[in-house]
Amino acid sequence: MVRRSSISSIKRYRWQELGLFIIPFMILLLEMTQLLLARSLRTGVVPTSSLTVKNLPTIEGLIPVLGLIAVLLAINVLLSFTFPKTDQVLLPLVGLLSGIGVLMATRLGPNLLPFPDPALGSRQLLWVILGLLAFLLTLFGLRNMNWLRRYKYTWALFGIILVGITLAHSLRANLDSPTHDQLNIGPLNLQPSELLKIFLVIFFAAYLSENIDIVSGGNLRIGPLRLPPFRQLGPLALMLGLALLLFLGVRELGLALLIYGIFLAMIYLGSGKISYVIGSLLIFLVLGFIGYTLFSYVRARFAVVGIDVIGWTSKSEALYQKSGGGFQIVQGLIALANGGIIGTGIGLGHPTFVPVVQSDMIFTALGEELGLAGLFAIIGIYLLIIYRGYRIAIEARDSFNQLLAAGLTSIFAIQTLIITSGNMKILPLTGIPLPFLSYGGSSILANYIIIGILLRISHNTAMEREGLA
Amino acid sequence: MPLTLDVFLLILRLLLIVLLYLFLMQVVIAITRDLRKTAAANAYADNNAPPVVGHLIVVDSGPSNILPGTHFDLAPQTTIGRGPTSTILLHDNFISSEHTRMWNRNGTWYVQDAGSTNGTYVNNQPAHNPLPTKAGDIIQVGFIRFKLA
Numbered sequence: 001m002v003r004r005s006s007i008s009s010i011k012r013y014r015w016q017e018l019g020l021f022i023i024p025f026m027i028l029l030l031e032m033t034q035l036l037l038a039r040s041l042r043t044g045v046v047p048t049s050s051l052t053v054k055n056l057p058t059i060e061g062l063i064p065v066l067g068l069i070a071v072l073l074a075i076n077v078l079l080s081f082t083f084p085k086t087d088q089v090l091l092p093l094v095g096l097l098s099g100i101g102v103l104m105a106t107r108l109g110p111n112l113l114p115f116p117d118p119a120l121g122s123r124q125l126l127w128v129i130l131g132l133l134a135f136l137l138t139l140f141g142l143r144n145m146n147w148l149r150r151y152k153y154t155w156a157l158f159g160i161i162l163v164g165i166t167l168a169h170s171l172r173a174n175l176d177s178p179t180h181d182q183l184n185i186g187p188l189n190l191q192p193s194e195l196l197k198i199f200l201v202i203f204f205a206a207y208l209s210e211n212i213d214i215v216s217g218g219n220l221r222i223g224p225l226r227l228p229p230f231r232q233l234g235p236l237a238l239m240l241g242l243a244l245l246l247f248l249g250v251r252e253l254g255l256a257l258l259i260y261g262i263f264l265a266m267i268y269l270g271s272g273k274i275s276y277v278i279g280s281l282l283i284f285l286v287l288g289f290i291g292y293t294l295f296s297y298v299r300a301r302f303a304v305v306g307i308d309v310i311g312w313t314s315k316s317e318a319l320y321q322k323s324g325g326g327f328q329i330v331q332g333l334i335a336l337a338n339g340g341i342i343g344t345g346i347g348l349g350h351p352t353f354v355p356v357v358q359s360d361m362i363f364t365a366l367g368e369e370l371g372l373a374g375l376f377a378i379i380g381i382y383l384l385i386i387y388r389g390y391r392i393a394i395e396a397r398d399s400f401n402q403l404l405a406a407g408l409t410s411i412f413a414i415q416t417l418i419i420t421s422g423n424m425k426i427l428p429l430t431g432i433p434l435p436f437l438s439y440g441g442s443s444i445l446a447n448y449i450i451i452g453i454l455l456r457i458s459h460n461t462a463m464e465r466e467g468l469a
Numbered sequence: 470m471p472l473t474l475d476v477f478l479l480i481l482r483l484l485l486i487v488l489l490y491l492f493l494m495q496v497v498i499a500i501t502r503d504l505r506k507t508a509a510a511n512a513y514a515d516n517n518a519p520p521v522v523g524h525l526i527v528v529d530s531g532p533s534n535i536l537p538g539t540h541f542d543l544a545p546q547t548t549i550g551r552g553p554t555s556t557i558l559l560h561d562n563f564i565s566s567e568h569t570r571m572w573n574r575n576g577t578w579y580v581q582d583a584g585s586t587n588g589t590y591v592n593n594q595p596a597h598n599p600l601p602t603k604a605g606d607i608i609q610v611g612f613i614r615f616k617l618a
Contacts, residue, residue, distance in 0.1 A: 020492075020499060023492040027488045027489060030485055034478060034485070037474065150584065342486060345482045370485070373486045373489075374485075374486060374489060377486070377490055377493060380493045384493070384497070384500070397546075398546075
């Protein structure tokens with residue numbers, strides 16, 4: 001009997017996940033070694049000419065990475081005994097991204113301009129470990145998906161209250177500081193909008209799944225467009241309007257864009273009607289135009305997108321010199337160009353000329369030090385995460401779980417799209433973090449909570465397929 | 470020739486990129502294998518599954534005014550409750566809007582409580598987690614008792 005149970009637990013072990021962890025661990029150790037070598041090269045401890053075993057960095061420098069590896073392995077073992085059937089691909093992908101994020105924070109911290117921050121890497125590591133704890137708490141704590149569905153208005157209210165507090169808080173503060181969406185509680189610097197996204201997706205998923213027949217019926221006609229009846233559309237529009245207003249109030253353009261994108265994705269997934277998407281896009285264009293004419297900062301952002309980097313006219317120079325103008329973007333582009341195809345190598349570039357490189361502009365730092373090849377690999381990792389999320393959504397058992405998983409995955413997709421294209425001067429730059437890579441505690445916590453919910457849905461689906469629990 | 474640090478760093482950099490792409494390849498392979506496995510499992514289930522049939526027969530209507538002996542057909546995914554979207558709609562104050570979920574997997578009916586107030590029981594055992602049932606089992610939804618047939 002004992003042998004039998006041990007065999008079955010070996011069979012149930014998450015070997016696939018463990019196998020997928022091997023290369024990320026190697027990558028992280030390798031990168032850390034390179035970073036330590038590059039540092040000692042810069043400080044002149046190691047002569048360039050010769051390389052001996054003595055010059056190699058000691059094992060002590062690798063401790064942060066080894067710590068992260070140990071935590072990920074512990075989670076692999078823990079999940080093998082508790083959630084053996086849940087998705088095995090997401091964690092290695094996410095773990096690699098977080099590891100690279102920790103390394104980049106470690107690398108950028110001491111060189112940050114104007115205020116160096118050597119503890120940036122260890123703080124990021126701490127946040128990732130806290131994030132993994134939040135992931136486990138979500139996975140274990142979410143015993144019943146109906147809690148999310150049933151208390152949808154409560155979640156929505158939570159989100160609105162959170163942001164309302166920040167709004168009140170930031171109105172007292174200076175509106176011209178770069179980010180307003182912050183809540184300072186003691187030493188913590190929280191961004192409530194990160195949680196608001198999750199609450200909004202839960203609300204939209206619950207609401208749409210309950211009214212799916214009515215919403216996709218569309219019996220209100222305005223010209224060629226068929227809209228769902230106002231009674232069903234009302235709460236959705238109200239939530240959306242509130243969220244957007246709050247962010248236009250605190251001038252967080254990127255978040256408004258993200259929330260609208262999530263709304264579009266979910267209403268399309270819920271109803272399967274392309275006409276809603278086209279209609280909402282038209283409304284968005286109108287709103288965008290109004291914003292463009294009303295707010296000068298929106299115009300300034302758009303002007304930067306039009307900056308001519310190659311010709312470098314006097315107009316470009318003026319935009320570049322203007323405070324809050326094109327300096328950040330142009331420096332980012334220079335960093336990307338400096339990276340070339342294979343990059344300068346971790347610790348050997350100069351990414352810190354770009355303002356706020358550790359959070360909003362992390363993509364350019366990665367581009368400089370890992371090169372075009374590295375960036376493509378990172379975008380590939382995001383694509384795989386998103387693919388996997390939608391796969392979990394397709395396999396989920398009912399429309400609420402499907403919409404929830406798809407909506408949460410859309411957060412990653414839209415966020416990555418907005419910030420990477422912002423960094424590359426394709427869209428106006430907005431201050432939203434790149435999932436898992438940017439420095440920032442709330443973002444990491446929120447992203448890991450999302451992964452926790454996704455894995456819980458995957459677990460429920462697998463349990464149902466087996467017919468057991 | 471001694472290895473200079475520059476060369477070593479270049480090798481590390483190239484190795485890093487190679488590893489990144491190897492990892493991507495490994496994940497893609499794992500995903501495709503998964504996809505094939507689920508496709509095969511689904512095809513097997515579709516080909517071999519007998520047509521799903523099941524009924525619930527009311528044996529004790531409790532405080533409700535449903536007549537004992539009433540037949541309800543079960544769909545492969547069935548929800549029982551007071552809410553209008555339920556597959557089996559029961560108008561009784563002791564039934565929650567989403568009370569019970571039942572589904573068929575490989576010919577066995579599974580019963581799980583959907584977070585109701587008055588609970589779901591299979592042969593007097595609370596069904597917080599999915600419970601397998603067989604024909605003749607008594608399923609109690611709120612205070613209404615059904616026999617599975």
